[in-house]
Amino acid sequence: xxxxxxxxxxxxxxxxxxxxxxxxxxxxxxxxxxxxxxxxxxxxxxxxxxxxxxxxxxxxxxxxxxxxxxxxxxxxxxxxxxxxxxxxxxxxxxxxxxxxxxxxxxxxxxxxxxxxxxxxxxxxxxxxxxxxxxxxxxxxxxxxxxxxxxxxxxxxxxxxxxxxxxxxxxxxxxxxxxxxxxxxxxxxxxxxxxxxxxxxxxxxxxxxxxxxxxxxxxxxxxxxxxxxxxxxxxxxxxxxxxxxxxxxxxxxxxxxxxxxxxxxxxxxxxxxxxxxxxxxxxxxxxxxxxxxx
Numbered sequence: 001x002x003x004x005x006x007x008x009x010x011x012x013x014x015x016x017x018x019x020x021x022x023x024x025x026x027x028x029x030x031x032x033x034x035x036x037x038x039x040x041x042x043x044x045x046x047x048x049x050x051x052x053x054x055x056x057x058x059x060x061x062x063x064x065x066x067x068x069x070x071x072x073x074x075x076x077x078x079x080x081x082x083x084x085x086x087x088x089x090x091x092x093x094x095x096x097x098x099x100x101x102x103x104x105x106x107x108x109x110x111x112x113x114x115x116x117x118x119x120x121x122x123x124x125x126x127x128x129x130x131x132x133x134x135x136x137x138x139x140x141x142x143x144x145x146x147x148x149x150x151x152x153x154x155x156x157x158x159x160x161x162x163x164x165x166x167x168x169x170x171x172x173x174x175x176x177x178x179x180x181x182x183x184x185x186x187x188x189x190x191x192x193x194x195x196x197x198x199x200x201x202x203x204x205x206x207x208x209x210x211x212x213x214x215x216x217x218x219x220x221x222x223x224x225x226x227x228x229x230x231x232x233x234x235x236x237x238x239x240x241x242x243x244x245x246x247x248x249x250x251x252x253x254x255x256x257x258x259x260x261x262x263x264x265x266x267x268x269x270x271x272x273x274x275x276x277x278x279x280x281x282x283x284x285x286x287x288x289x290x291x292x293x
Contacts, residue, residue: 015265015272016197016227017256018043018167020071020139023050023057025240031232031249033059035256036066040265041232043274045071045139048127049078057131067274069137069165070128072121072154074144075100076243080123086116098243100144107149114149121153125161137275139167146185155192165195165275167229171203172222195279198224207231207247211255218264225278232256 019032022044029052035041046056046068060068073079076098079086083094088106090096097103106113128135138145138158145151146169154166166189170182189196201217202209209217209230217228233240233249240249255261265272272278 013221013223013268013270014225014278015221015270016043016225016274016278017041017272018045018069018137018227018229019232019256020045020141020229021047021050021231021240022060022068022071023047023053023055024077025050025233026052026055027234027236027240027249028052028232029056029059030234031253031256032056032066033063035232035253036063039257040262040272041066041256042272042277043067043069043136043227045069045137045229046128046131046133047071047073047077047141048124048131049073049080051078057133060131060133067136067276068133069139069275070124070135071139071141072124072145073141074117074120074150075103075142076241077141079120080127081120086120088113089116089120100142104144104147104149107147114153117149118153118157121150122157125157125163129161134276135162135164137165137167138163139169143167143169146181151185151188155188155194158194159192163194165279167200167227168196168198169200169203170198171200172220174203195275196225197227197275198222199226200229201226202229207244207249208251209255210248210251211258211261214255214258214261215264218261218268221268221270230256 017040019041021028022032023046032044075096077096079090079094083090107117145154199222205213230252231247232253235250239245
């Protein structure tokens with residue numbers, strides 16, 4: 001539990017429930033609103049260049065208890081900057097590709113590409129700031145912030161825009177080979193006093209966080225702050241993106257409004273909210289002010 005665990009001893013359990021890809025499509029935005037009004041959703045991550053970003057922002061302004069963060073897109077999505085400013089990052093349509101290994105090598109070794117990457121990250125922070133919404137957290141599409149260059153730029157640029165929290169994409173039972181790197185990322189966040197969850201649920205079941213998956217995650221919740229993240233959307237005839245053809249968006253929405261899921265959370269007495277509810281913004285290490293919503 002970043003920012004406070006060292007000072008307060010063993011971490012208490014707390015829960016953040018986040019919908020990613022807010023702003024991608026009106027079907028996503030509708031699901032986010034429904035899941036917050038009528039279910040257990042406490043947080044959403046905004047794609048500022050998504051086709052339905054303006055609609056998402058309008059809905060968020062009507063939902064003052066929905067905590068909204070920035071979902072930085074550097075792969076498989078639309079950029080915020082004009083193509084002329086970041087031509088080495090995007091295709092002719094101004095979209096990032098999905099060759100993340102190749103792009104990661106370019107980010108690390110090519111200064112010109114890295115400069116354009118910084119320009120685009122700043123543009124996305126700037127676009128979020130222009131919404132006037134409080135910045136609850138930052139994460140990245142497909143968890144690209146595990147890349148050291150991306151993480152460094154997010155920490156540097158995010159500090160200028162009031163970033164205080166970031167998702168740590170570590171799921172219990174995840175690959176052993178990833179754990180040393182996750183530990184390094186955690187240490188970098190802690191050194192910069194960026195709050196973060198201790199665990200996530202939803203990584204192995206991405207696109208399939210249905211009611212059974214939620215109930216199972218709640219039944220095995222570890223100590224500390226857990227973020228359950230998902231990708232709800234209203235049902236439709238077409239996949240939202242080519243990479244989401246097997247996502248069960250409707251099942252994820254059903255889980256978020258499920259009385260069984262809500263009852264399980266209520267029975268556990270879990271403090272829950274957004275990152276700013278779990279980790280109040282302070283200038284020194286303090287115990288989180290956890291509240292039950």
